[in-house]
Amino acid sequence: MADLRVNVCGVPFKNPVIAASGTFGFGKEFNEIYDISVLGGISTKGLTLEPRLGNPMPRIAEGYGVILNAVGLQNPGVEEFVREDLPFLRGKDAVVIANVAGRTIDDYAGICARLDGLVDMIELNISCPNVKCGGMAFGIRPESVKEVTRAAKSALKKTPLIVKLSPNVESIAANALAAQEGGADCLSLINTLTGMVIDIERRRPLIANNTGGVSGAGIRPIAVRMVYEVCQAVSVPVIGMGGITCAEDALEFIIAGASAVQVGTANFTDTLAMPRIIAGLNDWLDRHGVPNIEELRGTLRLNG
Amino acid sequence: MKDLRVTVLSNAPIAAGVNQMTFSLPERVEGLRCGRFVNLSVGDGAHLLRRPIAICEYTDATVTICYQIKGAGTKLLSQKKAGDELTCVLPLGNGFVLREEERRVALVVGGVGVFPMISVLKEYAGTGRAFCSYIGFRNAASVCGEKAFRAESERVSLVTDDGSFGEKTNAVAAFFADFDKAKPDVILSCGPAPMLRALKAGLAERGVKVPCYVSLEERMGCGVGACLVCVCDLANGARARVCKDGPVFEIGEVTL
Numbered sequence: 357m358a359d360l361r362v363n364v365c366g367v368p369f370k371n372p373v374i375a376a377s378g379t380f381g382f383g384k385e386f387n388e389i390y391d392i393s394v395l396g397g398i399s400t401k402g403l404t405l406e407p408r409l410g411n412p413m414p415r416i417a418e419g420y421g422v423i424l425n426a427v428g429l430q431n432p433g434v435e436e437f438v439r440e441d442l443p444f445l446r447g448k449d450a451v452v453i454a455n456v457a458g459r460t461i462d463d464y465a466g467i468c469a470r471l472d473g474l475v476d477m478i479e480l481n482i483s484c485p486n487v488k489c490g491g492m493a494f495g496i497r498p499e500s501v502k503e504v505t506r507a508a509k510s511a512l513k514k515t516p517l518i519v520k521l522s523p524n525v526e527s528i529a530a531n532a533l534a535a536q537e538g539g540a541d542c543l544s545l546i547n548t549l550t551g552m553v554i555d556i557e558r559r560r561p562l563i564a565n566n567t568g569g570v571s572g573a574g575i576r577p578i579a580v581r582m583v584y585e586v587c588q589a590v591s592v593p594v595i596g597m598g599g600i601t602c603a604e605d606a607l608e609f610i611i612a613g614a615s616a617v618q619v620g621t622a623n624f625t626d627t628l629a630m631p632r633i634i635a636g637l638n639d640w641l642d643r644h645g646v647p648n649i650e651e652l653r654g655t656l657r658l659n660g
Numbered sequence: 661m662k663d664l665r666v667t668v669l670s671n672a673p674i675a676a677g678v679n680q681m682t683f684s685l686p687e688r689v690e691g692l693r694c695g696r697f698v699n700l701s702v703g704d705g706a707h708l709l710r711r712p713i714a715i716c717e718y719t720d721a722t723v724t725i726c727y728q729i730k731g732a733g734t735k736l737l738s739q740k741k742a743g744d745e746l747t748c749v750l751p752l753g754n755g756f757v758l759r760e761e762e763r764r765v766a767l768v769v770g771g772v773g774v775f776p777m778i779s780v781l782k783e784y785a786g787t788g789r790a791f792c793s794y795i796g797f798r799n800a801a802s803v804c805g806e807k808a809f810r811a812e813s814e815r816v817s818l819v820t821d822d823g824s825f826g827e828k829t830n831a832v833a834a835f836f837a838d839f840d841k842a843k844p845d846v847i848l849s850c851g852p853a854p855m856l857r858a859l860k861a862g863l864a865e866r867g868v869k870v871p872c873y874v875s876l877e878e879r880m881g882c883g884v885g886a887c888l889v890c891v892c893d894l895a896n897g898a899r900a901r902v903c904k905d906g907p908v909f910e911i912g913e914v915t916l
Contacts, residue, residue: 381886385904388661389749389884401888409899414879416889418733420706425881430888430899572708624882625701625708627663627749 358641359648360634362396364593364615365516365541367476369396369451372610372649373634376597376620377402377455377479377520378427382441383448389627394634397451399544399618400437402481404457405467407433417553417562422575422599423621424551424568429457434467442474453518457481461507464494468511478515480508480540483522483547495522495547498534505538516541518595521586524550528582529589536590544595544618545586546579572621575599580608587613587654601629603636613654661752661884662689666723668744671737674726675804678772679738680716682724683746692718694779695756695875695908698725699749699883702736711737712880712903714776714850715751723750726775726804752883753907756780756848756873758789766844766870767793767813768835768859770851774805776875777850781812790814792842796831796855800824815842832858836866847872849911857916872911878902 360371374397375383381401383392392398410430417424432440437454445452454475458464468478482495482504494504505519519535521528523546532543548569553562561567579598587594596614600606601622609617622629641649666683674680692715699710711733717724729738740746756776758765765784769777774795781791792815797803799822809816817834819826827834832855835842847870849859856874863872881889885904892902893915900906900914 379882379887381888385882385885389663401886410888410891413891415891416709416879416881418707418709421708423708423881425887425889427888430891573705621708624710624887626747627882627884 358638360637362616362650367451367516369616371396371634372616373630374399374616374618376618379620379623383445390631393449394631395450397453399453399455399479401431402429402455402457403431403434403437404429405434405463412564414564419553422570422572424553424563424570426563426565426568434470451476453477453479455479455481461504464504465507465511468508472512473514475515477518479518479520479544481520483520496525498530501531502534502538505535505540509539518542518544520547521545522547523582529585532586532590536592540592542593546582546598549575573599573601576605580612583609583614584612603633603640606633610652611656663749665745666748668740668742670742671740676801677729678726678804679729680726682722684722688720689750691751693755694783695776696751696753699752701747702733703746704736707733710883712883716775716778717782728772749883753903756908758784762846764790764843764845766842766847767791768831768849769795770831770855771797773850778805778808780848781808785812794831794835832862836862844870850875853916860911860916873908874911875907876902
């Protein structure tokens, strides 16, 4: 048995596999299929101070090896989460990460203050491509990345802050640095890439929101490249994600420098994807005589 | 709810653009019921979303589904042969439930909506209920499932939009034309959204107080209630998950 434990800015994970925000709800549904305590962590559905209804239907479409979604942050609001869902998550043996979003800087600070000390980590969603204000609006320019990160960080006394970065930017490394300067304890990337699928018969986009966030196996090479670039640029730990479907995919991100990984779309294709990835990591490490997964982190050697 | 590797036993066309597939289950699955659905992988790695398909018939060891071949995913499904393996999450959703006092049951059905209704007929056959079935298809080539309705129904009206089979009308009009003879205690419906809207409007217009349950369809993500992709609008302004809170809703509860 290899040692899969990782430590991300002081938070111990029993393995580096985390459910990605928006694909796993608050864990209750997948827990009907397997005990979600096997996971390293769970990043919740994006939360806002007030409940949100999200975007009109349809909210999902498929491309080759990818999907597009535009749910638009539908969620019950932070108070219902604290009352109804957090006790369940706290009862599970996995790191609880609250993914949070807002319309204004004050919203971000407010929801961080509300959840401070109640969850293990907070993941600042400044990269949702599917809402008109807030979300990605804060995640495009380094100046606003730094500003919203600073506001969130100053609202937090106990809980470490992850900033989730958008790939739909000029330089993700520049934004990563801006988040670090704003006080981020950790970074996660990549959120979805903005895309469009057209119904040629109706000559309309398939998704009601017109554009959606592209995720799934097909985006993995882009995500690996961005995680590598960000790991080179910053000193805080990085959580990598984007198209991970198996243990070998996860290892690419870890070798590129990520401390842990998130798995999203693969949960749709295979509800047991994450338990399989955890078992697969153990098998791979054992087969390669690597006793500890942390030994692999950032071991990439470039050609030439 | 389980995620299982199932084995295709048969997969063949039963009407224009509609296939019937029976697959075997590797283990006994609790909770197979009428109106619930399965979420089936298409098994090629390029199509990442499973296809949610209503259960049509089931035994302890097998499930039969029928599906319209509409896009790339269902086309791939249609090419599966006996012996091929697919992964399948099942059973999903809430399903249809008839209360003991609901003895006369009207089924208002459009197109491939016949298949979840066949599961209702099979499950409640032999419970002494009287079924009155009003089924609409586009044309004669798309007619399917007729035998099951004829076998279990007291009254059957099978109609088409173009009159190429049965009367030239639609299921909702046929239902209301026969309403006084059907005298339903409950109405169950499954079909395209315009049909469900017409049914809702017709019930409101006539002041019909009989409970009516509809099965909704929506593009889904996870299929298990986690991702909030497949929601519908509720009359109270909230939203519900079609996959987990539905797909069956009381018609007054949802905005169609």
